[in-house]
Amino acid sequence: MGDHARFVGKLSHRWRGRRRLDNYPAVGSGIIALPEERAQRTYTRKAREIILAAEITRRYSKDEILELYLNEIYYGNLAYGIEAAAETYFGKTANQLNLAEASFLAGLPQSPSVYDIYTNREVTLARQQQVLVLMYGMSQVNGCIKVSNSDVPICVDETAAADAANDIKTRTFNPPTMNARYPHWVNFVRSELEELYDAQTIYRSGFIVYTTIDPTFQDEAQRLVTEQVSLLTDKNAHNGALVAIKPATGEILAMVGSPDFNNEAISGQINMADSPTRQPGSSIKPVNYVAAFEKGWTPATLIWDVPSEFPPSGDPNDTREPYRPVNYDGEFHGPVTVRTALSNSFNVPAVKTLDFVKIYDDPNTPQKDGMIGMAERLGITSFTRPDYGLSLTLGGGDVSLLELTSAYSVFANGGKKVPPVAILRIVDFEGQVVYEYQPPQEDQVIRAEHAFLISSILSDNEARSWMFGRNSLLNLPFQVAAKTGTTNDFRDNWTLGYTPDLVTGVWVGNADYTPMVNTTGLTGAAPIWSSFMQYAVPIVSNGAPTSFSRPPGIVDKAICSISGTEPSQWCRGGQRNEIFASDQPPLPPSQDLLRRADIDTWTGLLAGDACKDFVEDEMVMNLSDKWGRQWLRSGAGRGWLESHDLPRNPFFAPDRECTASDPHPVIEFSNLNDSSVITDPSLPINGIIDVKNGGFTSWRLEYGIGQDVSQWNLLAEGTNSFPNPSLIYTWNLQGIQDSQISLRIYLSNGEDYHAERRVTVTLNLPTPVPSATATPTEFPPTGIPSDTPVPVTATATTPTETPTEFPTATETPTP
Known part of the structure; x- marks a missing residue:
C-alpha cells in the first residue's frame, strides 16, 4: 500500500471518530490581552479578557478578528504572523501558499517548539496530517469550507488531503541559520516556557528570561565536545552532547546539544542532550543495582558470572529461545560480589540482578519497585513500553541524556531528588517579575545509605581496575563516581559521573543511529567527561571538591573476599572490609562458600x-x-x-531439610547384629532392602576385614527389592582366617546418592581337619578358595545344602 492510500485510510478512520465540527478556538482572547497581563494567571485577568473579547466581537467582524490573530501569532523559528511564517518556511508570501503549505503552517502555533520541522520532523508532519483531517471533515459536512472574505471556497477531498500530506513529507526544509550564542539552550528554554505559558503570551510579552546556564562552563563544554568529536571522525563518530547539573539545586549549568548547531550533515540542530531516543548501554546499571539494595542485596552479595540462560522477558513461562548474555570482554569471571560486578560493568551479573529485582512494578508494594519503578522514582520517564526484557539492564530501553544525568544527581545528592531546572526568573517589558522559580521540597526517593553504597562502588578505582586499569580516564585527582556505557554495534557511547558538587553526563554517537567503529564509553565519551569535570568541579566547589558524606546508617564489616559473607573457618581467598547499611549486614559465616552439614x-x-x-x-x-x-x-x-x-x-548444599514424604530407604540385617558370633561356615544373610516413597538403582552386599574397613569386597549385587525379611545371600565362610568381619548393604540412588547399613560379626568357626592320604596330591585341598573368580548374583531363594563356592574377593572402592 502506498503513502497515498495509507493516508486516505487514516483520514476516513480519524474523521469518523470525531463527534463535533464546531470546536474551534476562540481567537478573540488570543489578541486582546495586554502584554503586561499575559503572564498573569488571575481571575481578574480572565474577566477582563471575557469583556474585551465581547467588545472586539461587537466592533469587528469574524474575518477581521481572524486577520488580526493570524498576523500576530507565533509560528516558531522567530516567525511572528502568517507572512513571516510563509517566508521563513517556504520563501513566499502568504497569498501564494497552497493547501499543503497552508495546512502545515496552521498546525504550528499550538506549540511552536514541539512542532519544529527542523528538530522534530515526524511529530510536525503528524501535526499537519491532523489539520488535513479536520479540513477534510469540514468539507464533507459543509460541502466546502468558506474562508475569510474570499468568494472561492476551499474544497478538500481525500485525494487533495493525501497529496498535501505527501507534498510536505517529501520536501527538504533547510534550517535557518541561528545566530544565538547557545542555540540548543535557547530552544530548550523556549520549550520550557511553553510548559508555563501559551505560545502567544511568551512571544508577545517582551519577556526577559533568566536561566541557570553558566557561560564559562557552557563555553568549555562546547569546546570539549567539538574537539573530541573531531578526533573521532576516523571512528565514524560525528555527534556528541553534554549536560552538567548542580545536584543540590537541579540547576542546569551546561547543555551542549551537538558539536555544531548549523551543521546539517550531522543533524546539528537536533538537541541530543534532550533527545529521549538513545539507548544508555551499561550506564543504566546503577538504577538496577540500587533497586536490588532495596530488596535486601548488599555490595557483598555474591553473583555467579558464568554462562547462563534466561527467559527473554524474565517470565518463567516465556517459551522463546533463551536469552544468553555475554560480557563485553567475552569472558566469564566466576563468582563476583556486587561491588566487583557493577564497578567492572559485567553483563551477566547485571542480568541476574534484574532477574531478582524484576522489570515492572509490583502494584502490591507501598512504593514503585522493579527496575522501571526505580527509574521513574529517579526521574526517568521514557521507559513506557509494555514489552521490555532482561536486556533492559544492559541498555535495552531509550533515555535522554538530560534525564539520565538527573537520575545520577539523586545518588550525588544523598538519595534526594531535585528536578532539573533551566528558568530561574522571568521579567516582563516593564521590569515586573512575572515568574520566579521556587525550589521544590526535597524528595527522598531512595535511602541515603543506598545512594552512598552506589557512590562508593562507582568511585572505587581499585575495584574497577580489573576491566579499566588503575589509571583510566575515570580516575580523577579528587573523589568522583563514574560509569560508562556502550551499546551494540557502537551506536552510543556514554560516560556519567558526579561529586556532591556537580554531575555531568556525556553522549557520543550519530543522530541517525549510524554505528561508530570500535569506540566505547571509555574512549569516546570519557575524554570529554574527564576534562570537563577536572575543569568545572574545582570552580563550582571553590577549589575544595566535596567527598561523599557517609550517612550515620553505614557500618564496616569484615567479609570473606570470595563469598562476601562474614568469614568462617573455611573462608578462602582472604578477608577484606566492606560497607553495609546497618540493617542489611553481610550474610552470616554459615552462608560462606564452604561449611559442614549433616546430609541425608x-x-x-x-x-x-x-x-x-x-x-x-x-x-x-x-x-x-x-x-x-x-x-x-x-x-x-x-x-x-x-x-x-x-x-x-x-x-x-541442599536448600531444605528432608521430610517424612521424601523417599526413605529401609535397610536391615534381620538375622545379624554387632554381637553375633558365627560358628557355622555356611552363613545365610537375611535382611530388608527397600525404599519407601520411591525406588532405587541397585544394591551391593559387600564384606571387609575387621571393624574399620579399608577395602570392601563384593559378595552379591542386584536391582530387586526385599520389602520383608528374606534371604539375600548364603556365604560359605571356609577359608576366612580372620576372627572379625564387617558386612554392609550399599544401596544406590543414581550416581550421587546412597544409603548403607553395616554390621560387624565375630567368627568362631571350627578348625577344618584334613583327610589322611598315603600319596601327596598336586591339587589344592577341598574347601580352599580358588584363584579363579566366580561372579555371584544373589536372589531370594530357599537355602540349599550344597556348599556355595566362595568367590574371589573383588575390590569395591569406598564411596
Whole structure:
C-alpha cells in the first residue's frame, strides 16, 4: 500500500471518530490581552479578557478578528504572523501558499517548539496530517469550507488531503541559520516556557528570561565536545552532547546539544542532550543495582558470572529461545560480589540482578519497585513500553541524556531528588517579575545509605581496575563516581559521573543511529567527561571538591573476599572490609562458600528428625545458582576451584531439610547384629532392602576385614527389592582366617546418592581337619578358595545344602 492510500485510510478512520465540527478556538482572547497581563494567571485577568473579547466581537467582524490573530501569532523559528511564517518556511508570501503549505503552517502555533520541522520532523508532519483531517471533515459536512472574505471556497477531498500530506513529507526544509550564542539552550528554554505559558503570551510579552546556564562552563563544554568529536571522525563518530547539573539545586549549568548547531550533515540542530531516543548501554546499571539494595542485596552479595540462560522477558513461562548474555570482554569471571560486578560493568551479573529485582512494578508494594519503578522514582520517564526484557539492564530501553544525568544527581545528592531546572526568573517589558522559580521540597526517593553504597562502588578505582586499569580516564585527582556505557554495534557511547558538587553526563554517537567503529564509553565519551569535570568541579566547589558524606546508617564489616559473607573457618581467598547499611549486614559465616552439614545421604537434603538413619557429616558448598553448579563441573570451573583451594568435586548444599514424604530407604540385617558370633561356615544373610516413597538403582552386599574397613569386597549385587525379611545371600565362610568381619548393604540412588547399613560379626568357626592320604596330591585341598573368580548374583531363594563356592574377593572402592 502506498503513502497515498495509507493516508486516505487514516483520514476516513480519524474523521469518523470525531463527534463535533464546531470546536474551534476562540481567537478573540488570543489578541486582546495586554502584554503586561499575559503572564498573569488571575481571575481578574480572565474577566477582563471575557469583556474585551465581547467588545472586539461587537466592533469587528469574524474575518477581521481572524486577520488580526493570524498576523500576530507565533509560528516558531522567530516567525511572528502568517507572512513571516510563509517566508521563513517556504520563501513566499502568504497569498501564494497552497493547501499543503497552508495546512502545515496552521498546525504550528499550538506549540511552536514541539512542532519544529527542523528538530522534530515526524511529530510536525503528524501535526499537519491532523489539520488535513479536520479540513477534510469540514468539507464533507459543509460541502466546502468558506474562508475569510474570499468568494472561492476551499474544497478538500481525500485525494487533495493525501497529496498535501505527501507534498510536505517529501520536501527538504533547510534550517535557518541561528545566530544565538547557545542555540540548543535557547530552544530548550523556549520549550520550557511553553510548559508555563501559551505560545502567544511568551512571544508577545517582551519577556526577559533568566536561566541557570553558566557561560564559562557552557563555553568549555562546547569546546570539549567539538574537539573530541573531531578526533573521532576516523571512528565514524560525528555527534556528541553534554549536560552538567548542580545536584543540590537541579540547576542546569551546561547543555551542549551537538558539536555544531548549523551543521546539517550531522543533524546539528537536533538537541541530543534532550533527545529521549538513545539507548544508555551499561550506564543504566546503577538504577538496577540500587533497586536490588532495596530488596535486601548488599555490595557483598555474591553473583555467579558464568554462562547462563534466561527467559527473554524474565517470565518463567516465556517459551522463546533463551536469552544468553555475554560480557563485553567475552569472558566469564566466576563468582563476583556486587561491588566487583557493577564497578567492572559485567553483563551477566547485571542480568541476574534484574532477574531478582524484576522489570515492572509490583502494584502490591507501598512504593514503585522493579527496575522501571526505580527509574521513574529517579526521574526517568521514557521507559513506557509494555514489552521490555532482561536486556533492559544492559541498555535495552531509550533515555535522554538530560534525564539520565538527573537520575545520577539523586545518588550525588544523598538519595534526594531535585528536578532539573533551566528558568530561574522571568521579567516582563516593564521590569515586573512575572515568574520566579521556587525550589521544590526535597524528595527522598531512595535511602541515603543506598545512594552512598552506589557512590562508593562507582568511585572505587581499585575495584574497577580489573576491566579499566588503575589509571583510566575515570580516575580523577579528587573523589568522583563514574560509569560508562556502550551499546551494540557502537551506536552510543556514554560516560556519567558526579561529586556532591556537580554531575555531568556525556553522549557520543550519530543522530541517525549510524554505528561508530570500535569506540566505547571509555574512549569516546570519557575524554570529554574527564576534562570537563577536572575543569568545572574545582570552580563550582571553590577549589575544595566535596567527598561523599557517609550517612550515620553505614557500618564496616569484615567479609570473606570470595563469598562476601562474614568469614568462617573455611573462608578462602582472604578477608577484606566492606560497607553495609546497618540493617542489611553481610550474610552470616554459615552462608560462606564452604561449611559442614549433616546430609541425608539418600536424598541429598539436610538431615532432620524425619531422616536420621543415613546421615553423613559433609563439607558442602553453598551455591543455589544452577548455572554456577554447571560451571563448576566444567573444565573452567574445576580450574577455578583448584586455584582457590576448594574441593574439585564439591557437594552442593541442599536448600531444605528432608521430610517424612521424601523417599526413605529401609535397610536391615534381620538375622545379624554387632554381637553375633558365627560358628557355622555356611552363613545365610537375611535382611530388608527397600525404599519407601520411591525406588532405587541397585544394591551391593559387600564384606571387609575387621571393624574399620579399608577395602570392601563384593559378595552379591542386584536391582530387586526385599520389602520383608528374606534371604539375600548364603556365604560359605571356609577359608576366612580372620576372627572379625564387617558386612554392609550399599544401596544406590543414581550416581550421587546412597544409603548403607553395616554390621560387624565375630567368627568362631571350627578348625577344618584334613583327610589322611598315603600319596601327596598336586591339587589344592577341598574347601580352599580358588584363584579363579566366580561372579555371584544373589536372589531370594530357599537355602540349599550344597556348599556355595566362595568367590574371589573383588575390590569395591569406598564411596
